[in-house]
Amino acid sequence: MSGPFLAPPKIARALLLCILLIAAGPLHAQPGSVPIDPQADVASERSLLQQMPRIEGRIDIQNPTAHVLEQPDGRVWRYFHEVLLHWTGAVVILGTILLLAVAYLVIGRLRISAGRSGIRVPRFDAFERFSHWLTAVSFLVLALTGLNVTFGKQLLLPVIGHDAFSTVSEAAKYVHNFFSFPFVAGLILVGTMWIRDNVPRAIDLVWFKEGGGFIPSKHPTAGRFNAGEKVVFWLALAFGAAVAVSGYLLLFPFYVTNIAGMQIVQVVHSLVAILFVALIIGHIYIGTLGMEGAFEAMGTGSVDLNWAKEHHGLWLEEKAAKGRAPRALPSGTPAE
Amino acid sequence: MARMKFLCDAERCIECNACVTACKNENEVPWGINRRRLVTINDGKPGERSVSMACMHCSDPPCASVCPVDCFMVTADHVVLHSKDLCIGCGYCFYACPFGAPQYPSVSNFGSRGKMDKCTYCAGGPEPDNTQAEFAKYGANRLSQGKLPLCAEMCSTKSLLAGDGDIIAQIYKERVAKRGYGSGAWGWQTAYHEGIPA
Numbered sequence: 001m002s003g004p005f006l007a008p009p010k011i012a013r014a015l016l017l018c019i020l021l022i023a024a025g026p027l028h029a030q031p032g033s034v035p036i037d038p039q040a041d042v043a044s045e046r047s048l049l050q051q052m053p054r055i056e057g058r059i060d061i062q063n064p065t066a067h068v069l070e071q072p073d074g075r076v077w078r079y080f081h082e083v084l085l086h087w088t089g090a091v092v093i094l095g096t097i098l099l100l101a102v103a104y105l106v107i108g109r110l111r112i113s114a115g116r117s118g119i120r121v122p123r124f125d126a127f128e129r130f131s132h133w134l135t136a137v138s139f140l141v142l143a144l145t146g147l148n149v150t151f152g153k154q155l156l157l158p159v160i161g162h163d164a165f166s167t168v169s170e171a172a173k174y175v176h177n178f179f180s181f182p183f184v185a186g187l188i189l190v191g192t193m194w195i196r197d198n199v200p201r202a203i204d205l206v207w208f209k210e211g212g213g214f215i216p217s218k219h220p221t222a223g224r225f226n227a228g229e230k231v232v233f234w235l236a237l238a239f240g241a242a243v244a245v246s247g248y249l250l251l252f253p254f255y256v257t258n259i260a261g262m263q264i265v266q267v268v269h270s271l272v273a274i275l276f277v278a279l280i281i282g283h284i285y286i287g288t289l290g291m292e293g294a295f296e297a298m299g300t301g302s303v304d305l306n307w308a309k310e311h312h313g314l315w316l317e318e319k320a321a322k323g324r325a326p327r328a329l330p331s332g333t334p335a336e
Numbered sequence: 337m338a339r340m341k342f343l344c345d346a347e348r349c350i351e352c353n354a355c356v357t358a359c360k361n362e363n364e365v366p367w368g369i370n371r372r373r374l375v376t377i378n379d380g381k382p383g384e385r386s387v388s389m390a391c392m393h394c395s396d397p398p399c400a401s402v403c404p405v406d407c408f409m410v411t412a413d414h415v416v417l418h419s420k421d422l423c424i425g426c427g428y429c430f431y432a433c434p435f436g437a438p439q440y441p442s443v444s445n446f447g448s449r450g451k452m453d454k455c456t457y458c459a460g461g462p463e464p465d466n467t468q469a470e471f472a473k474y475g476a477n478r479l480s481q482g483k484l485p486l487c488a489e490m491c492s493t494k495s496l497l498a499g500d501g502d503i504i505a506q507i508y509k510e511r512v513a514k515r516g517y518g519s520g521a522w523g524w525q526t527a528y529h530e531g532i533p534a
Binding site: 042043044045046048049055056057058059060061063065066067068069070071072073074075077078081082148149150152153157162163165166169170173177253259262263266 | 353368370373374375376377378379383385386387389398401402403404405406407421422423424425426427428430431432433434435436448449519520521522523525526531
């Protein structure tokens with residue numbers, strides 16, 4: 001069909017060769033007019049950097065990082081670390097504190113509506129509290145020493161001077177490295193012991209719809225953990241896993257990844273850590289200042305019966321059914 | 337005051353590694369650390385070039401701005417120095433440095449880094465010039481004696497140049513003009529925000 005209209009391949013190639021030879025002809029005709037260019041195969045620094053983010057080569061030094069000749073992205077990472085991270089950190093953390101301050105001023109401390117019954121219901125056993133506080137103390141230490149690396153230069157250094165700040169920061173670096181181990185251990189304990197009670201259920205949606213317990217007149221019921229606590233649980237596990245994995249990659253630099261990887265890992269570690277700090281500030285607020293009767297659950301291990309009724313009605317019923325909690329009570333809440 | 341810079345003319349580098357050795361010897365650099373190193377690009381292929389690299393003493397040095405304890409200082413000659421008394425070995429300057437200059441002695445297991453070590457442009461450290469304390473931490477202070485860094489001083493092909501930035505740039509430009517080619521002043525665009533047209 002199309003055969004007659006196409007030149008046979010051999011003829012086409014011969015024609016192409018002729019054209020090339022004619023084009024190249026003048027060069028061969030006048031040898032010497034074009035200087036020999038020993039650069040013909042050399043990629044200049046500029047063209048190499050246009051093709052790839054880093055210039056790498058071969059080196060004899062036994063060091064996994066030494067073969068990278070140039071990585072201009074270091075300046076990009078500097079921009080993240082010195083500008084973006086500082087602003088993100090300041091806005092997210094101060095924003096969270098501001099939001100909670102407003103919540104405290106507007107809603108105030110959430111009281112036990114029915115008042116205290118004086119009857120205690122066990123909520124967290126000793127091992128659960130140990131696991132929680134292991135995680136919590138490690139987190140606080142990690143958060144403070146971590147924030148020192150990012151904000152210490154602006155906040156603490158001008159106050160205590162270079163020498164003292166350097167001493168503090170070096171100690172903080174080691175503390176940060178070593179407290180990662182109890183933190184991860186605590187996270188694993190907390191994660192495994194509470195995962196069953198934190199599986200999302202249909203009732204969690206109702207809890208959100210009814211204002212999540214933030215409307216003092218409403219007490220949406222919940223199982224052992226309400227939807228808010230479940231959010232904290234799952235986010236803490238997710239953030240914890242992310243900071244742990246990225247943190248260990250930073251603790252073992254260049255074992256797994258190259259320079260670009262290290263920069264990305266640091267970005268992930270610092271951004272997730274800031275979100276984590278904001279989450280935990282909220283968690284601390286609702287567990288202490290924000291709600292009457294909440295702290296004692298993790299402090300002493302038991303809660304007031306009326307608090308349990310108002311916030312974790314289903315859990316209390318389950319417990320009562322198993323005979324582990326007082327059943328009907330001196331009618332704590334009057335029928336309204 | 338002069339603005340001190342390094343310039344490596346890759347067309348002249350013969351990959352002899354004398355600059356690396358000279359630096360290690362002159363400054364008694366600790367084991368496992370190389371303040372200067374030599375990277376070969378396109379090794380064994382047409383267009384192979386070797387480049388000698390160390391701290392470029394950048395304008396607006398990224399290491400100094402990311403340092404969480406503010407341990408860097410820039411001298412009047414624009415040599416970037418740091419204090420090993422303040423350094424906490426966090427490793428951030430290595431992530432920020434475009435040239436892989438900061439090095440850390442391994443002080444314990446895992447990734448624990450000791451005090452950072454890098455090229456001082458043979459200008460010592462914050463201690464008083466040419467004292468034992470200065471030499472132990474930072475190595476030689478040739479600049480205070482009116483001498484240039486030894487790596488460049490003993491480069492057999494004068495590929496590696498050190499000195500006032502304007503003067504070494506002029507030398508390189510003249511070379512490029514005379515021989516008709518050059519692969520560029522490696523690192524200059526990144527370090528000093530100015531290239532030298534090759």
